[in-house]
Amino acid sequence: MKIDIREKIQREEASNIGFSVAMISWGMLFASLFLAYALYRFKETAWPPMGFEKVSLVWPTTSTIIIFLSSCTYYLYQKSYFMKQVKSTKFFYSVTVLFASLFLVSQKMLWATLHDSGLYTSSGIFASILHGFTWVHAGHVGIGILAILFVIPSVKTQNIGNEKFRIRMANVGKFWHFLGIVWFLMYLTMFVL
Amino acid sequence: MTYAHGKHAEPKTFLSKYIFSFDHKVIAKQFLWYGIFFLLIGGLMALMIRWTLAYPGEAFPVIGNWLFPETGGVIPPDTYSMLFTLHGTIMIFYAITPILIGAFGNYCIPLMIGARDMAFPTLNMLSFHLAALSGLILLSSLFFPLGGAAGGWTSYPTLSTLVGSPGIGQTLWCMAIFVLGASSTMGAVNYITTIISFRAPGMGYFDMPLTVWGLWLTAILNAIFIPVLGAGVMLLIFDRVFGTTFFLAGAAATSGTGDPILFQHVFWIFGHPEVYILILPAWGIVSDFLSFFARKPAFGAKATALAMTTISVLSTLVYGHHMFTTQMSPLLTQSFMTLTMTISIPSAILFANWLGTIYKGSIRFTSPMLFSLGVVFVFGLGGLTGLYLGTVSTDLYLHDTYFVVGHFHYTMAASVLLGGFAAIYFWFPKMFGRMMNETMAKVHFWGTMIGLNGVFFGMMVVGHAGMHRRLYNPFVYEFLQKLIPINTFITYSAFVMGFAQLPFLWNFFHSLVKGKVAESNPWEVGTLEWTLPSPPVNYNFEEIPVVQCGPHEFGNPNLPEGKDFQYQTEKLVEA
Numbered sequence: 001m002k003i004d005i006r007e008k009i010q011r012e013e014a015s016n017i018g019f020s021v022a023m024i025s026w027g028m029l030f031a032s033l034f035l036a037y038a039l040y041r042f043k044e045t046a047w048p049p050m051g052f053e054k055v056s057l058v059w060p061t062t063s064t065i066i067i068f069l070s071s072c073t074y075y076l077y078q079k080s081y082f083m084k085q086v087k088s089t090k091f092f093y094s095v096t097v098l099f100a101s102l103f104l105v106s107q108k109m110l111w112a113t114l115h116d117s118g119l120y121t122s123s124g125i126f127a128s129i130l131h132g133f134t135w136v137h138a139g140h141v142g143i144g145i146l147a148i149l150f151v152i153p154s155v156k157t158q159n160i161g162n163e164k165f166r167i168r169m170a171n172v173g174k175f176w177h178f179l180g181i182v183w184f185l186m187y188l189t190m191f192v193l
Numbered sequence: 194m195t196y197a198h199g200k201h202a203e204p205k206t207f208l209s210k211y212i213f214s215f216d217h218k219v220i221a222k223q224f225l226w227y228g229i230f231f232l233l234i235g236g237l238m239a240l241m242i243r244w245t246l247a248y249p250g251e252a253f254p255v256i257g258n259w260l261f262p263e264t265g266g267v268i269p270p271d272t273y274s275m276l277f278t279l280h281g282t283i284m285i286f287y288a289i290t291p292i293l294i295g296a297f298g299n300y301c302i303p304l305m306i307g308a309r310d311m312a313f314p315t316l317n318m319l320s321f322h323l324a325a326l327s328g329l330i331l332l333s334s335l336f337f338p339l340g341g342a343a344g345g346w347t348s349y350p351t352l353s354t355l356v357g358s359p360g361i362g363q364t365l366w367c368m369a370i371f372v373l374g375a376s377s378t379m380g381a382v383n384y385i386t387t388i389i390s391f392r393a394p395g396m397g398y399f400d401m402p403l404t405v406w407g408l409w410l411t412a413i414l415n416a417i418f419i420p421v422l423g424a425g426v427m428l429l430i431f432d433r434v435f436g437t438t439f440f441l442a443g444a445a446a447t448s449g450t451g452d453p454i455l456f457q458h459v460f461w462i463f464g465h466p467e468v469y470i471l472i473l474p475a476w477g478i479v480s481d482f483l484s485f486f487a488r489k490p491a492f493g494a495k496a497t498a499l500a501m502t503t504i505s506v507l508s509t510l511v512y513g514h515h516m517f518t519t520q521m522s523p524l525l526t527q528s529f530m531t532l533t534m535t536i537s538i539p540s541a542i543l544f545a546n547w548l549g550t551i552y553k554g555s556i557r558f559t560s561p562m563l564f565s566l567g568v569v570f571v572f573g574l575g576g577l578t579g580l581y582l583g584t585v586s587t588d589l590y591l592h593d594t595y596f597v598v599g600h601f602h603y604t605m606a607a608s609v610l611l612g613g614f615a616a617i618y619f620w621f622p623k624m625f626g627r628m629m630n631e632t633m634a635k636v637h638f639w640g641t642m643i644g645l646n647g648v649f650f651g652m653m654v655v656g657h658a659g660m661h662r663r664l665y666n667p668f669v670y671e672f673l674q675k676l677i678p679i680n681t682f683i684t685y686s687a688f689v690m691g692f693a694q695l696p697f698l699w700n701f702f703h704s705l706v707k708g709k710v711a712e713s714n715p716w717e718v719g720t721l722e723w724t725l726p727s728p729p730v731n732y733n734f735e736e737i738p739v740v741q742c743g744p745h746e747f748g749n750p751n752l753p754e755g756k757d758f759q760y761q762t763e764k765l766v767e768a
């Protein structure tokens with residue numbers, strides 16, 4: 001397969017554009033959910049609606065910290081990868097996978113506390129939003145973890161520093177940071193405010 | 194993974210060549226078969242609906258007894274609801290979308306911009322297989338207890354919640370739409386990227402054929418708005434499967450209940466752009482064909498492209514005109530009305546440019562041209578009747594009547610369908626290397642044209658007379674009984690239109706094997722795909738072409754004797 005310079009540039013550009021478009025699509029999915037939430041919330045005179053109490057912030061805050069840390073470690077993994085630091089590349093990659101999985105555990109705990117406080121999926125719109133939106137996000141985190149596992153060949157010792165993983169790593173990173181930002185917005189609007 | 198400019202060895206096995214192909218030309222054909230298959234199913238459903246409206250209580254001819262043995266061949270009321278629901282869903286999402294966007298988007302974009310394939314061939318293949326999966330889910334829903342979805346193609350709650358539609362059919366409908374949405378979004382990512390990154394050297398945006406412009410704008414709208422529908426049907430699935438109450442009002446308590454109207458917002462934020470998602474490729478195709486067969490440069494091609502862009506932008510701001518009767522505040526209804534009316538301006542520019550293109554042209558009445566002129570006519574009617582629905586005062590009367598049905602069939606069904614046929618007749622020689630029969634094509638055109646105007650104009654008349662849509666037997670109401678004859682007329686017209694598709698089917702399949710072998714450029718057109726043999730080889734271009742002029746260089750007086758067009762790869766002839 002003959003690859004000239006023009007083609008290489010085109011490929012890189014295409015990958016960037018394609019991924020950006022995909023992120024816009026995902027962004028619209030979550031934006032629609034936030035729009036729905038805003039309409040539900042402003043229709044109500046009080047939020048949480050009568051008869052419900054605010055959810056404890058313990059697990060949502062834990063989730064926020066975990067996903068923030070995972071974004072940081074992903075960044076450090078990328079950085080040490082290009083500085084060809086074998087040990088720290090492997091370390092930060094593994095920690096990212098660990099944090100990403102811990103995020104799902106913390107979500108599981110959140111759902112358990114919701115149930116404990118009587119907020120079942122069928123307990124009205126407040127519970128519907130808390131459950132529905134966190135499910136959608138958690139589903140995407142699942143996809144995100146698969147995406148992170150998709151760059152696993154980059155942590156093979158002989159591959160570290162190789163340019164050919166650059167685009168893939170960058171795109172997976174964008175997706176993961178995006179999920180972090182979405183979670184942060186959910187944390188702010190659904191749990192804190 | 195293969196990329197647009199990488200050349201790979203030709204696939205050898207049946208599976209890699211026809212089923213799991215990365216080649217955009219093969220994927221285009223897959224979508225074409227898929228679309229034609231569903232077009233036939235959706236068309237049959239339409240005839241069953243029409244039969245019920247013309248002859249309520251009478252057995253459907255020929256296959257009625259086989260399909261509905263327990264009622265002696267009469268279409269039962271619950272089945273009738275399923276029929277109009279699935280007719281709409283199938284025609285919009287499973288017939289028109291795959292034919293115009295799936296098939297011709299895939300086929301034309303790389304060939305017309307001088308690329309060897311789509312930017313992401315694997316994604317492209319996945320897109321078709323997801324569409325196939327979605328079609329299977331939808332059809333399978335018919336075989337479950339209580340049958341398929343019956344809440345209308347818009348699936349408004351509470352009709353579409355468990356309260357209105359028990360059974361698994363509606364859930365499967367939601368899942369099918371979600372999967373299809375994922376497929377279309379993947380396609381959109383591919384189209385947008387390919388057009389931005391892989392245009393041949395020398396091809397600026399305004400050197401692209403207008404077909405590519407239409408497909409590009411469609412892809413952009415798809416990428417932005419399909420996820421909105423995705424979010425809506427996902428919440429609907431949650432309501433139906435997990436017992437959430439997003440769209441259920443008054444079920445739980447006096448405060449903190451869901452809101453059925455919210456689904457309408459989400460649906461139409463997607464739904465109005467969807468109208469343009471469907472029509473934009475047809476507009477692009479027609480804008481090109483009118484120039485190709487009038488042997489004249491497209492009048493104001495740049496303005497046409499910009500008008501299409503303006504319409505795409507405006508189409509994102511007008512969705513509220515579908516909801517005038519939901520007790521919106523008058524401030525909102527008036528804003529939506531004003532914005533809707535603004536769309537007339539770019540539409541008029543587009544329309545005037547079409548007329549300007551054919552004015553004083555040396556028109557060749559080939560089948561693609563006839564169908565394109567058909568689009569101009571029916572789209573004019575469809576667009577004009579839209580004004581009454583975009584105006585609050587008249588919409589309050591016309592809302593949910595057959596006037597709406599007639600209007601959107603003129604725009605979405607008639608225009609897009611005729612545009613799709615124009616595209617099939619035009620690119621068939623390139624796709625399959627054989628010509629279709631022109632005489633048969635003309636029979637097909639006139640049959641379709643007469644039939645569809647009888648159907649859709651008739652619908653507007655009965656709608657204006659007050660007949661509501663979606664009624665199983667409207668004639669139980671005394672004031673509608675005088676509309677029985679005209680409903681019978683509409684049904685006759687529908688059968689004319691239905692039978693007019695037989696010459697098309699015969700022509701299509703007969704020409705596949707027995708048609709006259711096509712030359713590389715039978716229509717004498719200068720866009721890049723016609724510089725290639727029919728059908729083009731694997732990976733299209735041996736050498737990536739260099740583009741030197743626009744797509745509509747016809748009738749240049751400086752051209753040598755006997756030639757009235759030039760290829761995009763040739764330098765513009767000057768005196």
Ligand SMILES: [Cu+2]
Pocket residue numbers: 464465468511512514515
């Ligand atoms: Cu609309």
